Amino acid sequence: MSTLPYLTCLKMGSLTTLLMASSFSYAQEPSQCQTVTFSDPGWTDIGATNGLTTTILDALGYQTNVLLLGVPIGFESLKSGEVDLFMGNWMPAQTGFIDKYKSDIDVVRTNLEGVKFTLAVPEYVYNAGVKDFADLNKFSSEFRKRIYGIEAGAPANQNIQKMIDTNDFDLAGWKVVESGEQAMLSQVNRSVRREQFIVFLGWEPHPMNVSFDLKYLSGGDEYFGPNYGGATIHTLSRKGYSQECRNVGRLVQNLQFSLAMENEIIDGILNQSQTGAVAAKAWLQENPDALDEWLEGVTTFDGKPGLVAVRSALSL
Incomplete structure (x- = not known):
């Protein structure tokens, strides 16, 4: 029996193995x-x-x-x-x-x-006349001069603090309440149940847009960008x-x-x-x-x- 077919198959098999190994080593990530x-x-x-x-x-x-x-x-x-x-x-x-x-x-x-990210209020607050950043201080006592933000150090909180420090929208004397996302939403939930005034950082995507009847405030373009903080x-x-x-x-x-x-x-x-x-x-x-x-x-x-x-x- 001739050994030529065997040698040919052996060479082809070795070549296939070599090619597979080469491909494998090229695709594999470094260990780190x-x-x-x-x-x-x-x-x-x-x-x-x-x-x-x-x-x-x-x-x-x-x-x-x-x-x-x-x-x-x-x-x-x-x-x-x-x-x-x-x-x-x-x-x-x-x-x-x-x-x-x-x-x-x-x-x-x-x-x-298509993201939104700016200040928001419950719909009943919006219907009461708070539709723009400039409307906030008109209802300062109802809001207790508080804006609810997210975790300490977040840029959005810093934007709000800058508005307060520069007395933009007559917000001097207001306070940013810094907390985590869940703590902020818990406060929103409590306020909504009692129909109390609250203004907070709102954004989409997020189920808050389904869980609450909320409205985004206009007027914050300088701090959050146009289109309600479109991001x-x-x-x-x-x-x-x-x-x-x-x-x-x-x-x-x-x-x-x-x-x-x-x-x-x-x-x-x-x-x-x-x-x-x-x-x-x-x-x-x-x-x-x-x-x-x-x-x-x-x-x-x-x-x-x-x-x-x-x-x-x-x-x-």
């Missing part, structure tokens, strides 16, 4: 990229996007770590390299941070458009991260969200007591087609097809 660290300022909408991203990364064989950090510390952590990704760069509200850290971070992409949300990374960890970089470059998507996931977090990861997984199981675009060109950590791995992990 297997752990991906996120910053989360404690906002439910960022919990939703972090939940989506970490659920996908976990299914791709990565290890994820989410650090609860206020915005100023989050930017410092991106600069120092302790954090890899921040999915919640609200613009223009965080312009000051971008200006300060622009040489230390990378702006990956816009991940959400975009960007994904940021530490400097050079997408070049170092190209596969994760490709994934976050692909990730773009919608208001409806985030409202649904946030509803699971707030109203069904789910974690961000559980709510995100439930949304992905209901909307598996989103993965096709998000995982284009993305592999598992060890270089295997990403879409197949994620669909398998999520039982899709």
Whole structure:
């Protein structure tokens, strides 16, 4: 029997193995990229996007770590390299941070458009005559000269404090009540039940737009931007991260969200007591087609097809 076919097959097999190995080594991430660290300022909408991203990364064989950090510390952590990704760069509200850290971070992409972010009041307060920032001080006693903000150090709180310090809209003597998102919403809920006056930071996407009959105030363009604080949300990374960890970089470059998507996931977090990861997984199981675009060109950590791995992990 001739040995030629055997040698030919052996050579072809070796070539195939070599090509597979070459492809594998090219696709596989460096070992330091297997752990991906996120910053989360404690906002439910960022919990939703972090939940989506970490659920996908976990299914791709990565290890994820989410650090609860206020915005100023989050930017410092991106600069120092302790954090890899921040999915919640609200613009223009965080312009000051971008200006300060622009040489230390990378702006990956816009991940959400059509956002609102400004002061809001319950509808019955709006109907009573509070429709603009300039109307607030007319009802100072009803508001007890308080504006409810989010966590200490947030740029939005600083914007409000600037209005007070400069006596814009006659707000001298007013106070910013700084607390976390949930504490603020609890106060809104109490005030609404009692039909008391309250003015607070409101935004969309967020289930507050469904849970409460609320209205956004006009007149705050100088502080929050036009169109009721119309904003975009960007994904940021530490400097050079997408070049170092190209596969994760490709994934976050692909990730773009919608208001409806985030409202649904946030509803699971707030109203069904789910974690961000559980709510995100439930949304992905209901909307598996989103993965096709998000995982284009993305592999598992060890270089295997990403879409197949994620669909398998999520039982899709």
